Amino acid sequence: MDITIKNLTHLYHPNTPFERIALRDINLQIKSGSFVSVIGHTGSGKSTLVQHINGLLKPSRGEITVGDVTIKAREKAPRLKDLRKRVGLVFQYPEHQLFEETVEKDLCFGPMNFGLPLEEAKAKAHQALKLVGLPQDFLQRSPFDLSGGQMRRVAIAGVLAVEPEVIILDEPTAGLDPMGRRDILSLFERLHEEKAVTTIMVTHSMDDAAYYSDKVLVMDRGQVVMMDKPEHVFSDSKQLKQLGLDIPVTMNFLAKLNKKVHGQSVRPVFSIEETADAAIKMLRQGRGETGHV
Amino acid sequence: MFNIIIGQYVPGQSVIHRLDPRAKLLAVFLFVIIIFLANNWVTYALAIIFTLLGVFLSKVPVRFIYRGLKPIIIIIIFTFILNVLFTKEGELLVSYGWFHIYEGGLIQAVFISMRLLVIIVATTLLTLTTSPIDITDGLEILLGPLKKIKLPVHEFALMMSIALRFIPTLLEETEKVMKAQSARGSDFTSGSLKSRVKAIIPLLVPLFVGAFKRAEELAMAMEARGYRGDVGRTRLRQLIWSLSDTFLMLVTLFLTAALFILRG
Ligand SMILES: Nc1ncnc2c1ncn2[C@@H]1O[C@H](COP(=O)(O)OP(=O)(O)OP(=O)(O)O)[C@@H](O)[C@H]1O
Numbered sequence: 001m002d003i004t005i006k007n008l009t010h011l012y013h014p015n016t017p018f019e020r021i022a023l024r025d026i027n028l029q030i031k032s033g034s035f036v037s038v039i040g041h042t043g044s045g046k047s048t049l050v051q052h053i054n055g056l057l058k059p060s061r062g063e064i065t066v067g068d069v070t071i072k073a074r075e076k077a078p079r080l081k082d083l084r085k086r087v088g089l090v091f092q093y094p095e096h097q098l099f100e101e102t103v104e105k106d107l108c109f110g111p112m113n114f115g116l117p118l119e120e121a122k123a124k125a126h127q128a129l130k131l132v133g134l135p136q137d138f139l140q141r142s143p144f145d146l147s148g149g150q151m152r153r154v155a156i157a158g159v160l161a162v163e164p165e166v167i168i169l170d171e172p173t174a175g176l177d178p179m180g181r182r183d184i185l186s187l188f189e190r191l192h193e194e195k196a197v198t199t200i201m202v203t204h205s206m207d208d209a210a211y212y213s214d215k216v217l218v219m220d221r222g223q224v225v226m227m228d229k230p231e232h233v234f235s236d237s238k239q240l241k242q243l244g245l246d247i248p249v250t251m252n253f254l255a256k257l258n259k260k261v262h263g264q265s266v267r268p269v270f271s272i273e274e275t276a277d278a279a280i281k282m283l284r285q286g287r288g289e290t291g292h293v
Numbered sequence: 294m295f296n297i298i299i300g301q302y303v304p305g306q307s308v309i310h311r312l313d314p315r316a317k318l319l320a321v322f323l324f325v326i327i328i329f330l331a332n333n334w335v336t337y338a339l340a341i342i343f344t345l346l347g348v349f350l351s352k353v354p355v356r357f358i359y360r361g362l363k364p365i366i367i368i369i370i371f372t373f374i375l376n377v378l379f380t381k382e383g384e385l386l387v388s389y390g391w392f393h394i395y396e397g398g399l400i401q402a403v404f405i406s407m408r409l410l411v412i413i414v415a416t417t418l419l420t421l422t423t424s425p426i427d428i429t430d431g432l433e434i435l436l437g438p439l440k441k442i443k444l445p446v447h448e449f450a451l452m453m454s455i456a457l458r459f460i461p462t463l464l465e466e467t468e469k470v471m472k473a474q475s476a477r478g479s480d481f482t483s484g485s486l487k488s489r490v491k492a493i494i495p496l497l498v499p500l501f502v503g504a505f506k507r508a509e510e511l512a513m514a515m516e517a518r519g520y521r522g523d524v525g526r527t528r529l530r531q532l533i534w535s536l537s538d539t540f541l542m543l544v545t546l547f548l549t550a551a552l553f554i555l556r557g
């Protein structure tokens with residue numbers, strides 16, 4: 001499902017003293033099957049933007065098209081349920097949405113809301129639980145007896161059980177330990193690669209944004225500042241600093257190393273392996289130079 | 294969706310905002326009582342002028358107050374109609390089958406609606422221009438003498454300020470959980486009554502769980518910071534009674550006297 005946003009502006013509490021402009025005149029396109037990260041300073045409008053994609057928020061001005069559904073300002077929104085079935089949204093701290101007595105029931109909630117019969121919903125629930133790496137004997141446990149990380153996985157499974165074509169993640173790893181973070185992110189990476197799920201991830205981690213995504217969307221005070229491949233976005237560290245952002249640690253490391261050995265500037269890399277390779281190359285060059293002197 | 298403004302606070306720097314909460318509380322309290330003295334055009338006009346003056350001085354946009362009062366206007370219209378229909382005094386103005394409107398009924402209806410409206414606007418103005426903390430501080434001091442007869446005034450004020458403090462949080466949380474469940478296909482706004490009632494459960498359970506958790510954390514945090522109740526407790530923010538507060542009191546007393554003299 002392609003996503004097209006045209007001249008989108010969003011106001012919270014319009015026509016009151018609390019009126020606040022959260023998005024200003026946004027234009028962008030997201031291709032079906034891509035992985036887009038959204039970064040930006042706190043309050044820059046990331047969450048507001050992504051909540052438009054499944055119709056939770058309506059544009060105050062402009063329009064948004066997701067697949068064959070278009071939502072326009074000042075028009076009655078069409079078939080939102082259908083849209084929400086196809087676009088899953090994992091909120092920050094999704095474990096706060098758990099409510100059923102058992103994990104299984106909670107996982108069935110989404111599929112059954114979208115019209116699946118109980119048996120099929122259960123089948124989806126079992127699959128989703130497997131996807132997030134939890135054993136099947138969790139199905140009969142109460143979601144409130146689980147650890148924070150396990151609750152997070154169950155909540156994510158609740159969204160995956162609907163099998164959406166687009167997944168939106170609003171800081172999915174906030175408050176998790178490093179292991180849990182990596183597990184969850186690689187789960188979404190796998191879904192994206194194997195099932196071509198369009199993935200949109202809001203994140204505060206430059207490393208994750210750089211490593212996982214095809215495109216990085218940079219927001220500042222309600223506007224889109226850049227939307228480009230990670231290697232382009234993160235090559236402009238000066239502008240990122242101005243926006244209160246940073247470059248990934250891998251690049252930061254190489255830049256510092258580069259300065260020490262007076263090597264040539266390097267192309268941006270984001271994985272640990274590539275960074276190691278780049279570092280070795282740089283050291284060889286550096287040594288080569290000093291060898292000549 | 295939450296555009297009822299009763300109890301909301303709009304920060305500002307107007308004269309009304311800067312009045313001492315005790316003065317505002319006393320004035321509004323007195324006003325709500327003396328409005329019942331009004332019984333003719335002159336006295337109602339005085340009360341309305343007093344209220345409008347407050348609205349004007351507070352610099353809160355009239356449009357905002359109007360929008361917030363819209364839900365209440367239905368109640369007022371309802372009272373108006375009831376009064377018109379069921380008061381049979383004075384000259385008969387309209388008569389149509391069983392349907393009669395008397396002059397007395399009409400006047401009575403206008404007066405009672407005015408009274409309701411003025412009371413609501415005055416109290417709303419109090420909460421619009423006074424932060425919840427100031428209101429509870431003011432109340433605690435005003436009710437202070439009742440501590441002598443062992444009424445738990447401090448505890449009451451604390452409960453009130455905690456409740457007021459957490460209302461916005463709870464609303465925020467409600468909105469968040471509603472969004473999260475909507476994203477999973479819950480439908481809060483359409484469908485049969487039964488399906489809507491059913492949609493409430495996925496909303497209430499997370500809210501309760503969150504509220505209990507928060508209450509526990511708050512209690513723990515307060516104890517950790519040495520809260521031991523009222524005895525020996527001093528105030529960080531002192532309320533200051535200024536000239537304008539005395540002036541407000543005088544105006545209110547003057548209004549009281551005027552209503553006594555001018556009422557028919
Ligand atoms: N429910 C709301 N009511 C009023 N204003 C809001 C609401 N939600 C967000 N805002 C405001 O809109 C702006 C954008 O908020 P948003 O939550 O989209 O930012 P964000 O980029 O997701 O920030 P963060 O990184 O902190 O999550 C902020 O200025 C915020 O104060």
Ligand SMILES: [Mg+2]
Pocket residue numbers: 046047048170
């Ligand atoms: Mg956010």
